[in-house]
Amino acid sequence: MSLPLPLLQSLSNVPGFHRETFEAVHASGEQVTSIRLNPEKPIDQGPWTLDNNKISWCSEGRYLSTRPSFTFDPSFHAGAYYVQEASSMFLWHAVKEMLGTDTKKKVLDLCAAPGGKSTLLASCFSDGLVVANEVIKSRAAILVENITKWGSDHVIVTNNDPSHFQSLPGFFDVMVIDAPCSGSGLFRKDPGAIEEWSEDNVQLCSQRQQRILADVLPALNEDGILIYSTCSYSVEEDEAIADWLVSEMNMESRKLNVDPSWGIIETNSPDTNSYGYRFYPDKVKGEGFFMAAFQKKTGVERVRLKEQRLPEPSKQELPILQSFLSVPENFSLFKQGEAIRAIKRVWLADLQVLAKCLYIKKAGIEIGTIKGKDVIPAHELALTSLGRNAFTSIGLTEEQALQYLRRKDLVLSDAPKGWNLVGYGGLPLGWVKVLPNRINNYYPAEWRILKE
Numbered sequence: 001m002s003l004p005l006p007l008l009q010s011l012s013n014v015p016g017f018h019r020e021t022f023e024a025v026h027a028s029g030e031q032v033t034s035i036r037l038n039p040e041k042p043i044d045q046g047p048w049t050l051d052n053n054k055i056s057w058c059s060e061g062r063y064l065s066t067r068p069s070f071t072f073d074p075s076f077h078a079g080a081y082y083v084q085e086a087s088s089m090f091l092w093h094a095v096k097e098m099l100g101t102d103t104k105k106k107v108l109d110l111c112a113a114p115g116g117k118s119t120l121l122a123s124c125f126s127d128g129l130v131v132a133n134e135v136i137k138s139r140a141a142i143l144v145e146n147i148t149k150w151g152s153d154h155v156i157v158t159n160n161d162p163s164h165f166q167s168l169p170g171f172f173d174v175m176v177i178d179a180p181c182s183g184s185g186l187f188r189k190d191p192g193a194i195e196e197w198s199e200d201n202v203q204l205c206s207q208r209q210q211r212i213l214a215d216v217l218p219a220l221n222e223d224g225i226l227i228y229s230t231c232s233y234s235v236e237e238d239e240a241i242a243d244w245l246v247s248e249m250n251m252e253s254r255k256l257n258v259d260p261s262w263g264i265i266e267t268n269s270p271d272t273n274s275y276g277y278r279f280y281p282d283k284v285k286g287e288g289f290f291m292a293a294f295q296k297k298t299g300v301e302r303v304r305l306k307e308q309r310l311p312e313p314s315k316q317e318l319p320i321l322q323s324f325l326s327v328p329e330n331f332s333l334f335k336q337g338e339a340i341r342a343i344k345r346v347w348l349a350d351l352q353v354l355a356k357c358l359y360i361k362k363a364g365i366e367i368g369t370i371k372g373k374d375v376i377p378a379h380e381l382a383l384t385s386l387g388r389n390a391f392t393s394i395g396l397t398e399e400q401a402l403q404y405l406r407r408k409d410l411v412l413s414d415a416p417k418g419w420n421l422v423g424y425g426g427l428p429l430g431w432v433k434v435l436p437n438r439i440n441n442y443y444p445a446e447w448r449i450l451k452e
């Protein structure tokens with residue numbers, strides 16, 4: 001694997017870059033596999049050998065010694081863990097360092113698909129509100145799937161251009177911008193990307209990163225935290241952006257404490273001495289990554305944000321739906337077309353503000369739809385803890401669980417009639433409806449396992 005010479009030359013004076021070991025680790029072809037566990041969905045074990053190796057900067061992160069086929073692990077589909085590159089889990093450490101347990105915050109993950117950082121943020125900010133946005137429509141659908149499997153009730157998925165957030169001055173307390181970049185940090189994982197790398201693209205990415213940041217920063221509150229990251233080694237996309245944020249956008253750099261044994265390199269940007277954190281695969285057990293943290297120092301002009309009232313279920317519908325929730329008093333119910341959804345009561349007013357100016361793909365949790373006197377429970381409900389105590393749950397064997405996830409017929413003796421949750425290893429996978437002569441499999445067709 002031959003790395004682009006202009007890239008290697010451009011890095012020659014960058015702190016932490018050692019060409020010999022950097023090239024050697026790329027040539028080695030070594031692959032690192034890591035997962036992040038879902039604290040809301042504990043499991044005893046999966047089809048892996050845990051390396052007994054926690055990821056130092058993320059308490060939920062684990063290295064695996066082999067890469068199993070995640071597709072054939074039912075607990076993966078149940079949202080028990082997310083397969084995530086280890087370096088990018090440094091976001092966990094950054095959040096914990098800067099906010100500690102003060103997590104009742106409004107958080108924006110602007111460039112969110114496929115959802116690695118958003119699911120991490122959902123776990124960190126369990127009493128906050130996380131808005132996971134993705135500008136590209138097809139990628140927003142994947143984001144919805146991953147957020148749904150994670151099962152958090154405090155996430156809103158939107159599909160907007162960064163400029164649309166200008167209608168929300170000072171709305172967010174925390175922003176994560178995991179920017180689209182030239183991708184050199186992933187060369188070891190995806191050697192095919194080497195071909196696509198060019199100096200011109202680095203320049204284009206750098207300009208686009210500034211544009212994205214300039215568009216979205218007005219939506220960050222005074223004293224709000226900005227976390228900027230890329231998977232590029234190029235200074236133009238990393239320290240130069242940090243310099244621009246401090247010198248042009250009135251942001252203040254924030255230092256993070258990093259244990260020297262982690263192998264992460266702290267850098268200072270050339271003009272403003274801003275802190276940045278570099279991950280090189282020859283120094284950490286992970287891929288190439290850059291992160292920098294900032295605090296907004298300028299005030300935000302207070303304006304009253306307009307709200308869009310969301311339609312509510314009727315008086316007849318309300319009690320039927322509330323019987324589907326374990327703790328109905330904590331939630332507000334609203335309608336989106338036919339679907340009835342629930343969001344934590346504390347976040348309803350904020351959702352109504354967001355609904356006025358953004359395209360919302362998913363807010364809170366869909367409970368179900370009412371057809372006559374019958375309620376069809378939504379798949380989303382099965383994957384949260386919201387309704388878990390209100391339904392019978394049938395444990396499946398691994399073979400039955402895979403049959404269910406393929407959307408094939410199931411035979412379950414003695415299953416009670418009506419709607420039942422089916423699960424694996426104590427975690428729900430979805431719904432079945434038990435009829436007198438058959439069992440209907442309600443696993444979403446678009447998510448079913450196609451591989452045999």
Ligand code: SAM
Pocket residue numbers: 110111112113114115116117118134135136139162178179180181208212
């Ligand atoms: N944060 C994600 C995660 O952890 O799973 C990965 C994000 S990826 C590095 C960058 C994302 O930015 C992509 O999903 C891409 O579609 C999106 N993107 C591309 N162009 C953009 C733009 N002009 N504005 C905002 N986002 C953009």
